[in-house]
Amino acid sequence: MTWTPLHAKIQRTIHRRHLFERDQRLLVAVSGGQDSLCLIKLLLDLQPKWAWNLAIAHCDHCWREDSQANADHVENLARNWHIPFYLEMANEPVNSEATARNWRYHALTKIAQTHHYQYVITGHTASDRAETLLYNLIRGTGADGLQALTWQRPLTDHIILVRPLLEITRSQTEQFCHDFNLPIWEDSTNQNLQYPRNRIRQELIPYLKVNFHSQVETNLAQTAELLQAEVEYLEQTAHHWRLEASVKGEKQDLQLNRQILKTLPLALQRRVMRQVLQKILPESPNFEHIEKLVALITAPNRSQTDPFPGGVTAIVQGDWICMIDR
Ligand SMILES: Nc1ncnc2c1ncn2[C@@H]1O[C@H](COP(=O)(O)OP(=O)(O)OP(=O)(O)O)[C@@H](O)[C@H]1O
Numbered sequence: 538m539t540w541t542p543l544h545a546k547i548q549r550t551i552h553r554r555h556l557f558e559r560d561q562r563l564l565v566a567v568s569g570g571q572d573s574l575c576l577i578k579l580l581l582d583l584q585p586k587w588a589w590n591l592a593i594a595h596c597d598h599c600w601r602e603d604s605q606a607n608a609d610h611v612e613n614l615a616r617n618w619h620i621p622f623y624l625e626m627a628n629e630p631v632n633s634e635a636t637a638r639n640w641r642y643h644a645l646t647k648i649a650q651t652h653h654y655q656y657v658i659t660g661h662t663a664s665d666r667a668e669t670l671l672y673n674l675i676r677g678t679g680a681d682g683l684q685a686l687t688w689q690r691p692l693t694d695h696i697i698l699v700r701p702l703l704e705i706t707r708s709q710t711e712q713f714c715h716d717f718n719l720p721i722w723e724d725s726t727n728q729n730l731q732y733p734r735n736r737i738r739q740e741l742i743p744y745l746k747v748n749f750h751s752q753v754e755t756n757l758a759q760t761a762e763l764l765q766a767e768v769e770y771l772e773q774t775a776h777h778w779r780l781e782a783s784v785k786g787e788k789q790d791l792q793l794n795r796q797i798l799k800t801l802p803l804a805l806q807r808r809v810m811r812q813v814l815q816k817i818l819p820e821s822p823n824f825e826h827i828e829k830l831v832a833l834i835t836a837p838n839r840s841q842t843d844p845f846p847g848g849v850t851a852i853v854q855g856d857w858i859c860m861i862d863r
Contacts, residue, residue, distance in 0.1 A: 538582050543713055547579050547701055548586075554688055556699050557656060562590040564623070564654035566645055569595070569611045569722030572660035575710035576702055578717060580658070581618060592621040594648045594657070596641045598631045600726075607722050614720070623648045634732060646692045654696070661686055661700040664707035667757035668737045684765040703762075706754050775808035782809065790816045791860040795853070798834045806831050817860060819847040833858045 551557060565580060567573040577593060584591055593615040597608045608624055615622035625644035631637045645657045666686045673682035692698050702710070714721050730736050745753045782797040783789050790813045798806055810830040814822035822845075829842045833853050841852040849860050 539717075540582075541713070541716070543575075543705065543709060544579060544582055546705065548583060550701055550704060551583075556688065556701055557587070557589070560588050560590075561656060562592075562654045563656045563658055564592050564594050564645070564649050564652070566641075566657060566659045567593045567595055567611050567614070568660075568724065569607050569614075570660070570724055570727075571714045571719075571721045572662050572665075572702060572707065572710045574614075574660075574719045574721060575705075575713045576658065576660035577614075577618075578713070578719060579701075581620075592623060592652070592654065594623045594625070594645055596644045597624060597626040598637050598640070599627045600630045600632050600637070601724075603725070607724075610720070610722050621652075623652065634734065642692065642698070646696060649696045650693070656697055656699050657692060658699050658701065660702055660710070662702045662705050662707050662710060663758035664738075664742075664754045666703055666761045667754040668734065668742065670757050670761045671737055671741065672734065680764050680768050680771075683761060684768045685761040687765060703758065771804065771808055772812075775805050775812055778805055779809045779812050783813070793858045795834050795856050795858060798858075803831070806834060814845070817847075817849055818845055830858070 557563065563580065565573070565577050567577050577591075580589070580591055583589075593611060595608050595611040597604050601607070608626075612622045612624065625648060627640060627644075631640050648654070649657050669685040670683050673685060676682075686700060686703065688700055688703060690698050713719075726732070727735060728739075730739065742754060750756060778797070778801055779790070782794045784792040784794075793809075793813065798809065801809070807827055810827050811822055814826055814830065818826070826845055830851055833840060833842065833851055836853055838853055838855060841850055844850045844863070849862050852859050852861055
């Protein structure tokens with residue numbers, strides 16, 4: 538087996554970030570594209586050192602003419618590598634990017650549950666991270682959207698999604714596939730410039746590279762990495778203050794102490810209120826909902842908000858903001 542700098546890098550990343558341990562069951566999500574091929578080859582090469590149980594999962598969205606051929610291609614690779622292959626097919630064509638992503642994570646979780654895999658692993662790269670950061674920045678988002686693609690996130694109580702390639706760029710995975718003659722399945726929809734994602738990848742990033750900074754992808758990915766740690770810290774601190782400001786027991790999150798909240802910086806006031814609203818509203822709170830609740834921290838006695846979705850209204854009663862379900 539040829540050992541390359543990318544093998545060394547991924548091995549270091551797995552150790553340093555404690556992504557997996559020895560002897561674990563890893564389900565690798567392989568589309569057939571260059572990133573996931575690079576991922577599975579690296580994991581197969583590291584497998585003897587770690588004694589993992591590897592398998593490949595492929596999701597057929599049934600939205601391209603070559604979907605079936607793509608799935609067969611990935612299945613053949615799994616057969617050649619002597620590892621199990623699991624296929625999930627969409628019942629009806631999944632035709633928007635967001636629905637496709639949701640369906641895919643659902644399908645991967647189902648395979649992992651059925652076959653007892655602790656980890657689902659995807660080939661997201663630093664380039665994906667840079668693109669996600671730009672995409673969310675353009676759409677308008679707080680720091681939470683800019684932290685863009687975390688190293689790990691739970692899919693269920695027992696299954697974790699892991700993205701070990703977040704420090705590797707798409708040009709590196711391309712070079713790796715080329716060096717090892719890995720048969721990439723070219724996804725024709727990646728060329729479709731109707732999708733904003735593809736325009737970011739094919740037009741915006743190359744423009745930024747030529748006109749602003751040749752390492753723009755790595756720089757943006759590092760920004761996402763820094764923001765991730767900051768968001769985590771702020772969320773934990775906000776959680777602490779939510780518990781401090783809220784009455785204990787059954788009415789937790791329904792009565793909040795204004796004297797405590799007043800001492801906090803605005804960034805934490807907003808996060809506390811967002812966490813409270815996430816607990817009590819039937820849907821995700823938006824910017825306006827959070828601002829209305831923050832305004833009550835300093836508003837005159839008996840001020841109140843319009844009803845939030847689900848019918849709850851917030852009202853000031855002396856030192857307290859009370860949530861009232863009318
Ligand atoms: N149809 C699929 N089946 C299984 N896994 C998939 C599929 N599509 C995407 N993934 C997983 O999600 C990751 C990111 O998806 P994305 O759509 O950005 O990748 P892609 O461009 O289709 O393919 P690749 O990342 O393999 O080059 C992939 O690296 C792969 O691990």
